[in-house]
């Protein structure tokens with residue numbers, strides 16, 4: 001294993017990326033020390049997706065979710081109905097407090113020695129708490145000090161729930177920067193209403209033997225893989241129309257790019273629209289009646305934004321990534337949780353208009369299952385690659401050969417339509433490079449004070465030749 | 475007629491786990507309370523005290539552990 005000095009603020013890790021050559025060392029993907037540092041400096045600081053409010057509609061509802069390698073309880077309080085999130089670890093001696101995936105509860109009672117916590121995370125009882133010669137005078141129940149560990153900040157963003165452990169992190173809106181409107185758009189129902197989605201539960205989960213950055217950094221918004229990797233799925237006719245032939249959409253002037261925000265790390269596919277309003281609806285569903293619903297929804301959306309150009313967003317509404325590892329589409333969110341250097345858990349959330357009739361929800365759910373589920377194809381194709389990348393990269397020989405991220409290097413440009421974001425050709429690796437700029441910034445930063453946007457003058461871009469600018473100085 | 479729940483017999487743990495809201499419990503310290511919540515974990519009950527040796531706790535809500543509960547009866 002490479003010897004990496006990991007003191008916070010140490011900059012030796014920079015040696016593992018060669019911006020001029022456009023390469024990244026495989027150590028980033030296979031090295032346990034680097035993985036441990038990522039947990040400390042990325043997963044302890046970044047805003048992470050917890051789930052969606054539609055999972056816990058009622059007071060006392062909870063689900064177990066994750067932040068990095070750790071389990072987190074997302075809970076709607078019984079009294080004030082607010083959503084909070086807590087580490088799923090008992091403050092007494094670390095037992096997993098809740099062993100159910102989801103449910104509705106009055107309290108979380110630890111199965112070990114019966115410390116019990118309410119839905120605000122407060123310690124409200126302990127086993128033998130009344131014994132004069134037991135806890136007396138050493139553990140005041142109701143004390144804030146021994147409640148469940150609560151996240152540093154939590155945000156409900158148009159129904160999606162995000163949290164960070166770091167109280168010093170910027171607001172989630174500032175963390176998103178120019179991608180806030182894109183994410184908002186992806187959480188709208190098909191008629192353009194904000195927070196108009198619900199997500200099918202339980203989420204699809206796969207545990208895959210690879211590093212989290214293989215799907216999270218390398219495969220997200222990676223247009224060059226699609227033609228080869230998904231050729232068999234295309235042949236099987238698994239799309240919305242089940243191979244019966246879609247209606248050809250009328251042309252709607254637009255420009256498509258790969259984009260990356262090197263300061264924030266977000267990026268992916270991007271469409272700039274050159275015309276007001278929204279495109280006409282084109283039939284695409286096999287199931288009867290579904291096109292009628294979506295056509296009517298599209299007509300409503302047309303009225304809503306008839307006099308506006310849609311904000312730039314991904315292709316068909318999405319396909320961009322929020323740093324560190326959330327991939328967003330207009331009706332899907334895919335999320336990669338690290339477990340170990342070479343173990344990752346992938347969650348797929350499939351959304352649908354929350355007010356859609358049942359036959360539409362059924363059709364969308366069936367499509368989601370064909371697309372992904374146990375008998376699905378598309379991400380099964382992807383997972384074949386992801387699973388084999390890790391063992392084929394970690395050997396003593398293999399890890400000496402850097403990964404190539406040079407595709408399109410030096411051809412990106414800044415664009416007024418998305419300030420601060422580098423715009424490049426669709427088939428380039430611009431979004432990938434932006435993630436590594438942000439990754440390195442986190443791995444070198446002492447705290448959020450060093451990081452954009454708290455450090456407003458930061459330029460985290462490490463790669464040369466954007467719009468004639470030199471790469472950011474070390 | 476109030477019904478007494480047998481929380482000490484062979485099925486006592488299950489009877490305790492199923493105690494309904496509104497039932498009255500007497501605690502080993504002499505306090506009396508009404509069940510306002512039962513998490514059904516077999517461990518705790520949430521009660522409001524109507525009597526308590528510490529009079530400042532009358533009217534207060536608290537979670538009580540099963541070994542504090544002496545007896546239970548419907549109101």
Ligand code: FES
Pocket residue numbers: 090091092093094095110111112113114115
């Ligand atoms: S570890 Fe939870 S009560 Fe002891």
Ligand SMILES: [Fe+2]
Pocket residue numbers: none
């Ligand atoms: Fe034991």
